[in-house]
Each structure stands twice: as C-alpha cells, then as structure tokens.
Amino acid sequence: MTPTTAVRADGRTADELRVVTIERGWSEHAEGSALVSFGRTKVLCTASFTNGVPRWMSGKGRGWVTAEYAMLPRATNTRNDRESVKGRIGGRTHEISRLIGRSLRAVVDTKGLGENTIQIDCDVLQADGGTRTAAITGAYVALADAIEWAREKKFIGQRAKPLIDTVSAVSVGIIDGVPMLDLAYVEDVRAETDMNVVATGRGLFVEVQGTAEGAPFDRRELDSLLDLALDGTAELTRIQQSVLARIEA
Amino acid sequence: MTPTTAVRADGRTADELRVVTIERGWSEHAEGSALVSFGRTKVLCTASFTNGVPRWMSGKGRGWVTAEYAMLPRATNTRNDRESVKGRIGGRTHEISRLIGRSLRAVVDTKGLGENTIQIDCDVLQADGGTRTAAITGAYVALADAIEWAREKKFIGQRAKPLIDTVSAVSVGIIDGVPMLDLAYVEDVRAETDMNVVATGRGLFVEVQGTAEGAPFDRRELDSLLDLALDGTAELTRIQQSVLARIEA
Amino acid sequence: MTPTTAVRADGRTADELRVVTIERGWSEHAEGSALVSFGRTKVLCTASFTNGVPRWMSGKGRGWVTAEYAMLPRATNTRNDRESVKGRIGGRTHEISRLIGRSLRAVVDTKGLGENTIQIDCDVLQADGGTRTAAITGAYVALADAIEWAREKKFIGQRAKPLIDTVSAVSVGIIDGVPMLDLAYVEDVRAETDMNVVATGRGLFVEVQGTAEGAPFDRRELDSLLDLALDGTAELTRIQQSVLARIEA
Amino acid sequence: MTPTTAVRADGRTADELRVVTIERGWSEHAEGSALVSFGRTKVLCTASFTNGVPRWMSGKGRGWVTAEYAMLPRATNTRNDRESVKGRIGGRTHEISRLIGRSLRAVVDTKGLGENTIQIDCDVLQADGGTRTAAITGAYVALADAIEWAREKKFIGQRAKPLIDTVSAVSVGIIDGVPMLDLAYVEDVRAETDMNVVATGRGLFVEVQGTAEGAPFDRRELDSLLDLALDGTAELTRIQQSVLARIEA
C-alpha cells in the first residue's frame, strides 16, 4: 500500500488535502465568521455571542457553545427540499449539528466563557464532500474571533483563556484498497470505508467516526486511516493558525 | 420636495441605488445562479431545472416557475432561530417566496418552457434592507441562465422564447418627508411609508406593494414613490442586461 | 374607457360595490364583533380584548392589535383541507393575517390603548372573492366596539382616543381592459390585474397591493384603479359609520 | 326526584330542550348544509360530496362518510388559540370529530352511497354547551341534503337508500342530584355526571358516553339519564323531520 503515489481524479496524491481557504470575517454582522472552502465545498460559519446561558445551565458560572448545521437546497448536485418546508430536521442534519457542537466544546473551558453562549451556525453554500469536516475547521476560526470580540467588549475576563486548544477535522476513506485523505464527493460515494476524524492542534482525538460503507474493515485498515487523518488535521491546524495570526497582527 | 439633493447616512443622494453587483454563475451545481449584492445585502439565487411539472399542472403543455426565499440565521444583526428548527415557515418568509415566484412568472411564457419546472431559491447570506428586491433582481439572472442551459440541453425548443421581458425590483420609501430609493436597513426602520415595486425592463408594473408604516400616505406621495421606483428598476435592468451580455459573449 | 356603463354578470356597473351589510354584535361572547357580507362573501370578525401585551412590547405603555384570518374548509366552491389538520398555516393565510393586522394598526394610536391587546379574528364562513377586503372592513367595526367596551370597563382611559381614523378596504381589477370595483370570484379569476387597496376614512392610503395576474400594467391603468378604489372605500366608510352610529344611539 | 318541576337559570324545566333551530341550506357552496342552534350554541354543518373513496376503501363498492369538528377561536367566552397556529389538533377536537363520524355512519348503508365520499364539517361559531350534540343533529340534515343532491346528479342510484334511519344527539347530566336535559355551559361545568347520548329516530342507541365529572354514579342515576336522553332525541328527531319535510315540499 503506497498511498502517496496514487493519483486522484483531481490530480491529488492520496495523502493530499484539497485547496483549503478560510476567509475570516466574511459576515459583517456576526461576532465571528469564516467562509471556509475545502476544494469546491464552501461553508459559511458564523459565531453569535449572547449573554446568558440556557436555563438548564444557569447559575453554574459556565458558558455554553452549541452549533447548527444546514445545507442550502441547491448546495448539492440535485436540489433537496428545505427542512423548513418539510417542517422537520432530518437525521443527518441533527447528527452533524451535534458533532460540530461536541467538537468545539472539547477545546473550550466553559468556565472561561462566563455565563455566556456562543451559537455557531454552519451553512453549506456548496457541497462536494467533507462538509462536516470543513464546517468544524471553519467554525473554530469563527469561535476564536467571537471570543476575542467578547474579550474586547469585556463580556469575558481579560485573563480568561476559554480556548484550551485548537480543533479541526478531516475525512479519510479507503478506495480500491487505498487509504485516501479528504474525500471529494465522487470519492466519498465509492469509498468502502469512510471515517471522519476530529483532532486538536496537539494531535489528540476528539471524535473518531468510522463506518463501513461497503465491507467491514480490519484493524490494520483502521490504523492506516487514523495515521492519514492526523497528518491532515496537523496541516489544517497550520492553516487555521496562519489565518488567525494574519489578521490579528 | 427635492430628493436628489438629500444626503443619506451612506453618502447617497435620495434617488441613488446602492452599489449593485451580480456575480453570475456563483454556484457550480445549479443550472443558473447569481450572487447579488445591493450594498451590504447579499443574496444567493439559484435556479434548478427539472423535467416535469407538479401534478396539478400536468398535461397542459406548460412549464412552471416557483421560488423559495429564506435567510441564514445570522444574516441579520441579531440571530434569528432557524425555521427548520422551529418546524414552521414564518409569514414573512411565505409572503416573500410568493412575491418572487409571481414576479418571475410575470415575464415567463410558460408555454415556451414545455412541461418543465424551474425552482428558484433565494437565500439571504447577509441582510441590510431590500432583501426581497435584491432577490428578485438576482433571481431573474439565474432564471435566464437556467433557460439558456435548458435550451443547450434541448429540454426546450431552440426557437422557444420563454422570457418575454426582464424583471427587477427596488424598494422606495418616504423618510422625513423625502422619497428615497433603495432603502438600507437603518432607513427602512425609519420610513413612514415603504413600497416595493417590481417592474419589467419595458417599464411596466408587475407588483406594487405600498405600506404605511407610520402615517397613511396621500396620492401625491404615492405618485412620487412610483416615479422614483421606475427610475431605479430601469437602472437595475441595465445592470442585469450588462451582466447577461458580458458572459454570453 | 367608460367603466360605469359596463354591465357585469351580477348586473352591477363597473364602479359599483356588491351589497354590503355589517351585522354588528353577531357574537355574544366577543368584546366586539361583526358579520360582514360583500355580496355572497361572509366573514365573521371578532375582537378579543385582554389586559397585557406580548412580552417583547411590555413596559412601553403601548397596546397591541393583531389579527388572524382563516377560512372554513367549505367556505369555497370545493373543499379545502383544514390548516389545523395539515399542521401548518399556508402562505396565503399568513399574508392576509398580516395585512389585516397592519391595516388596523394604521388607524390605532397604541398609546391610547394602554398595555392591552386586542386580537382580531376574521373567519370566512362563505367566500366569493374579496374576503380580505371584507375582513378588514368588518374588523374595523369589531375593533371599534371592543375599544368602546374597554372604555366602559375602564380598562382604557375615558379621554383616550385610540382610534385616529377609520379604515376599510376594497379590491379593484382590470377585466377585458375595463377597471372594475369589488370583484366577485368569477371576476377575480379573469382579471388581468388585481389590486387590493386599504384606505382610511379621510381618504389616505394604508396599503396598496397591485399584482399583474396576466400582463404587467402601465401607469395609466394603475391610476384608474386607484381612483376607483378610493371611491369604493369612501362608500364603505359611510356604511361603517352608519352601522356604528345606529347602534350607539 | 321530580326533574320536571325543577327550574333552571334560563327558565327551562329539567326535561326541556333549549330552543332548537336548524337553518337548512345556509351555505351556498356545499352540497348540503345546516346552521343549527341549541340555544346560544351555533354550529355550521356542511356536507361535501366527492366521487371516489380513500385508497384503503377502494374497490369494495362502498362509500365513506367522515367528519371534522372545530371551534372558531372566539366561539367561547375567552379566546382559544387556533389549532392551525399551534400546528396540532387537540385531543378534544379529535375525539368529537370521531364521534360525529361514527354517529352518522351508524345510519348510513355505505353500499347505497356507491364509491363516493361525504365529508362533514362542523364548525362551532358560538359555544354554550352541547356543541357536539348540536353538531351531530345538524350534520344529519346536511348529510341528508347532500345525498339528495347526489341522487339528483345521478351520482348515486335512484332507488338507493343510503339513509337507513335518522340520528340526533343530546347531552344529559345530574346537577344537585337532579337529572337534566340539554345542558348549557353554566350547567355543564356544575354537573356531577355528564352524558352524551346519540340515538336514531327509531329510538335505538348509537353512542352512550357517560362520565363522572364529580363523584361516580350508580345504576339508578344512569337509568334516569338514559330515559331523559331518549325523550330529548325523540324531540330532536321531530325537529329534523319537520325541517327536512318543509323544504323538500
């Protein structure tokens, strides 16, 4: 198995990310925002800061971070009906919203937030595979900016460090027996095994979600996917840090 | 009343549009698309072409054009709950979706479409007043491109001319007694009277929706608003035509 | 164009209202009520007075007037499914409810109401075109009676004058090139242009909603429709005043 | 126990119905209709005839009769939120709709209807107790007229006799130990036991629904309520027959 020499439809090697861009501050209204692209996948992430926390959390001196994910109806190749029109949120939407929220909370010290809420919204403007991993990666940037905004507004303490690490995510999968990084849609539908890995800047796992789409997978395949994913999130961490550094300077 | 000499918060004269841009073909998936900006208002319009019509229209040899409008939760200055999460579409959303659909159908000869459907989606990415008028103006461009796409794919006849005119829209309002064109959000909330006018490229009215927000208005005020609006839609028509010409060349 | 000589299916001239009756106090429970008929269109309007206002309005010393419109399932020629059974309100219902609420608020000084709410319900018992205009016209009578009731109960001050004008509404449209007043259903479906005009007793516009159902319309057509509508609302104002005077005496 | 000498708030004796009126043909659109009043309780009943039956009944040569019951929001003394706005039908509404449907089907030979559906709608315009019993009583008249209409239109056979009996309903209850007929709202809330009885013109039971609101009741009390109810439905049968005879003549 020599993944790095395989060549893919878009010319990438097996262990190569698509072109990743993060346009920080895309929205003029939100306290933090980022338009993130993983190749043709484009997700608009906004972070909305509000004072107070949901009732069930009140009085504990802790903040709350939560997330909602959605797709525009024509983000995909064929149009999907709006969930607002159907009157109900689908299972996939629910699942990804929860994943994004958990991933961000894993790097947040909620005591440092005070009793404030940051609501993350990730709206997929264009989809080409990896929308949930792009969303997590962009949402971290929006979250970091909203926290900085709150610090400037003195809604959180000047010495508080609510962010204890960074977080990013990438998909990996096995196609024709070859482990590959950051699957585009045409690759995703062909993958025998599909895995989404969320990891911190320090290289620790936050979420590992592997699914046998075709045949079940063995331990050796699992190991090679995890290796590849950690390389990918390390690269995404560098991009996040560079974007956050550039503008703060 | 000398509207043209009034100066507004953003430096415009009373009869001046905001900067209007139309980024044609923004979406790589949709058969037609446009990212339209009226100042800070940004709306992504996509046109999805499908063969066949809703059951109630079937067998009449006519096509169908319909539209849905929505806002991202943080398009606005403070976040709004998602309609998908609330499980129901609000009245304002319904109203604007219907307006966009009627406005487009007014310039479509549905016989020319054959039994095909074009579904327009207008999603507000950022809102600063005039989202429905920007949506109509951008949707026309997406619609025109989807029709061209269908002609190339031979889903509609080569000689069919489904578009019998162009259509655009603009808001007008009276603020401190002065009629003004293309209201930004801060102007919209102060307007005594607010009117949305949809007109064709030939200068005919498709929709006139005037509402007294503060005090009822008289016939003379109504007349001055209609004059101003027709100047605005004439300018928008030129922008649409320029954008459509540029890329087809 | 000589509209007054045209003769319609029901024998009316082009500028003639249908027989309009307003049965005041039809409901024995509501604080104000009216069963209004525009020909065969019958709408039961009730006004429910309650102390307090919605939370978002609280503490401003102002009252609130809001409205809901609905149709009985067999108000129309063929039965429509109930919106309660479908589990959602349709766009048309939403749109008309909002229109009625705005129209009434245009003639109410909410300070004069104190922190009280008047909820208007307009339920169409039988429909033959013009249900929204009949609803507004009848709702004004119900509203006036509810305010009088509240004055008697001392829920609002004896000198307070919450009603600053009267309000009524009528539809107009162009059929076979002839502008016509107060369209019945068979006329409404044939109209090239359809306009609903809401005006005050003093002859000022509250809402102007014109829609090109067939071909777009020009400025001259718009003007002739507005003239016709103001004549119609002036006549409706006289009927409202006569009904309110008769019973108060 | 001498019920007939007790005097009630409205001057009735214990075994006396309120004034019952049935305005046949109230709706100009429905195939059958009746505005029924039991005192101040007013219910508009319409019968909508359509060809065909629900899919699960198809191909059996039988028709279908079904019913929906609802209340206008201000039919009652204080306003209730609309079920369409709440997005769901309440338990009481469901229960009464089902009761009306079962009651009518008990006197219908569905073979005689052919594969046709009659949809009954009972909308309470004003409520003062006994809305479900008034609804059943009025719905029978609307149903009879819709069947007659279908016979004239030859949708059902000229010799078919889909109606095998008549049906009406009345409430009875025990108040201060005295069995009383046809409870008004103020009586209903005070009743220890409340029973709704649906019976045919021949005096047979279709539904008996007795509920201990206060203390459980014994067999003797149950017997006296059943006696009283059968007297009431006999009287309602005479009123129905008189109304149906009058107009057919």
Add this chain to the structure above:
Amino acid sequence: MTPTTAVRADGRTADELRVVTIERGWSEHAEGSALVSFGRTKVLCTASFTNGVPRWMSGKGRGWVTAEYAMLPRATNTRNDRESVKGRIGGRTHEISRLIGRSLRAVVDTKGLGENTIQIDCDVLQADGGTRTAAITGAYVALADAIEWAREKKFIGQRAKPLIDTVSAVSVGIIDGVPMLDLAYVEDVRAETDMNVVATGRGLFVEVQGTAEGAPFDRRELDSLLDLALDGTAELTRIQQSVLARIEA
C-alpha cells in the same frame, strides 16, 4: 340469552375474563409500575411522581394526575408507523390518554396529594384487544404504589388518603346477539356493539362508553352489557387488591 354457556375461540365462557396478571414493580426506575396482561394484551404502566403542578393549577393546594397512552409500532399484528415519526398524535391515542386520566382522577382526592403531579404512562407492548381497559386496571396499581412511595418520602402527609376508591375497566360487547365479557381482538372486530366500562371497587360507574359498531342497540342490550361489565370489574378489583396486598405484606 344464556351467555354463560356460550364457548369462545379461546375456550372461555361469555362471562369470563381472560387470564389477568399484574406484575407489580416491573420498572426499576419509576415510583410505581405494573406490567399488566389481559390474555395476550400486555401494557407497561409507570407512574412518575414529581413535585409541583402545571401552572394553571398552581396555588390551589391540589395535586394532579394525568396519563399518556401509546402503542409500540409492532404491538399489533401489522406494524403501525410511529406517531413520533409522523409528528402528530392520532385521535385514538388522544382519546384513550384522556380516558385513562379521567378514570384515575375519579378515585383521587387531589387535596390529599398536595401540590404534586403523578404522570401515568401506559405503553402497549403487545395488543390483542382491550388495551385501554388493561391500561386503566394496571395504571391504578402503579398509581397506588407511587402514592405509597411519596408517603414514605414524606412528599405527602402520613394521614392523607388521596385514594378514595379503586378503579378498573373492562370491555363488553354483543357478538352474534350474545353479550360477552373482555373481548379479544378477533371478537372485538366482530362485535355489533362495543362498550368500555370503568368502575370503582365499590361498583359505581366512572365511564360508560358504548358504541354501535354494526347496528344500533336497544335498552335491553345495554342493560345486559352493563350487568356483565360490573361483574368483570368486580373480579378485576379482587385481582388488584390481591396484588397490592401481596407485596405490601
């Protein structure tokens, strides 16, 4: 008519209950619970005790008892869609939930409960007719245990006697002219008349719900069904008392 000599599909005589078992304390979490079986019908009843009452009851020094009934999707012979997936509760479910709640409240002195709520849940694990009557019979046992639990926890007074009687329920019906007790599903679908009777341990009626499924029924038939039902509930009362005695000893 000699019901006791008739023999049924399952070998019972006409006046014989199915085998009834009540497994008390089935759930390890609930304050009271019972798995009740009427033959193959199995219903899990739990009673959840919480401090406080719904807002509309607050401050009256009274408690509240309410109930919800539901069926597992494959409790029946063919699968039914989940009401949670359909997004709405069906009429039958609503109706039975309300019946169970009323039946239990008829034997509760809510003053004795203090301002506490007991929520009963009756979930049908397997259905073979009589699910509502089994549910009421089992729910009483769960309720009694939850009250005993609350007394031990001192949430209600040691001398308070919230239970003023016991309650159970049984179905009766007429099949081929013979009144029969406790109908199994195959009997239920054949019954001309179907009646559910809820009675207290002292033999008083709480609910009598008789429905003509086939032909309407006369007074003599009604009387024989009531006799049969009271014999059945007397037997169920003995079973309840024996179960409650056994474990408390």
Add this chain to the structure above:
Amino acid sequence: MTPTTAVRADGRTADELRVVTIERGWSEHAEGSALVSFGRTKVLCTASFTNGVPRWMSGKGRGWVTAEYAMLPRATNTRNDRESVKGRIGGRTHEISRLIGRSLRAVVDTKGLGENTIQIDCDVLQADGGTRTAAITGAYVALADAIEWAREKKFIGQRAKPLIDTVSAVSVGIIDGVPMLDLAYVEDVRAETDMNVVATGRGLFVEVQGTAEGAPFDRRELDSLLDLALDGTAELTRIQQSVLARIEA
C-alpha cells in the same frame, strides 16, 4: 494499566460484560423479535417483514433493512417527554436509529432478500447505559428470525443467504484512566472517553464511534479501547449464536 483487576460498582472487572440475556420470540405478532438485556438495560427488538421496497429502491432486485429506535418516557431515571407529544424526533434518537440500520445492513446481502423490506424497531423499556449497543445486538437476532420466517413462507429463496455475517455492539470507555467494557449509566456519565464499537462475528469493524467526553484522547488509549471492544463483541457473538442455535434445534 491492568484493567482486568479493577473492580466496579456492580462487582465486575474492567473487561467484563454485564449479564446479557436475549429472550427470543418475545413478541407474538412480529416475524422476528428479541427482548435483550445488558444488565438492567432492556430493549424490545422486533423485525417486521413486508413485501416490496421503498419507491427509490424499486426495480433493482434488492431488499431493504431499516431501523427505528425509541425510549419509553420512563425508561430512564427521570421521565422524558414523548417525542410523539413534542411532535418531533430528537437528534439522539435519529442518530441511533441510523446507526442501528447501518450496522445491520453491513451484514446483509440485500440481493438475497429479494425486493422485500425488514423494518427493525428497538424500543428501550428500561435504560441503564448501552441502549444502542444492546439494541444492535438484539436486533440481529430479530432480523435473523424474520429472515428465517420469510424463507419458510417462501418470500425469499431457499438457497438465498441474505446474512453474510453476524453483528453485535458494545460500549467501552476510559474511567479514571482505566479502559472499561460495557458501561452502565453511572459509569457512562463519568467516562472521559466513550466509544461504541459495532463488529461482525468475524471480528471486523462495522462502526467505530469514539467521543472525548472530558479530555481528548491519544492513540494509545484508542488502541486499548478497540482491543477491549473486540473481546466484548466476540463474547456477544457467542451469546447470539447460542440463542439462535437453541431454538432452531
């Protein structure tokens, strides 16, 4: 790290499953069923076989297996509102339903099923951690029996082998630094890392879902959890096989 010597609240060692029982054929109606217990967690799994497949799958000669998961309201220590009453399915329910469906489909050759559907329902009667893993483990048994039933009924071919492997699932987690197998609820809430592993009888992975509940986890911790989980699923496989063998004999 010596997990096997740690002792847990319930006396188990770190690598020990709770007592697992599978009561096959619990439901008398379903084509396959199992009441599975993992300690105090009890899940009723039923498999409903129907001819035909959803429309989007039709005509491909393949069958379909899908699953729905739900909890009774008082399955847990404190009562949860019913999703049917709330009118919407929660994210957790959606997520687990999808997981069960994917897990079962991973061991099904849908060609072997023919165009038939097996609907799995997993209803949690009592919850004490690990409800999704118990559900998958029990659902496999219900599925196997439904396939056997269909073979006997000749709905699927006698030589068809739709089941290509067995499948079971178990949770693992790290508590106080020690990897533990099959977490009970009190352990689950304390776990720093929580992982659900679905594996086939041959020891291949179907799903791996690891989540950092407290601190992110490193590769070594992940490896030890995977080892533990595969031991657990191997033991569950033996229990499944023994249960299926026992009754088929």
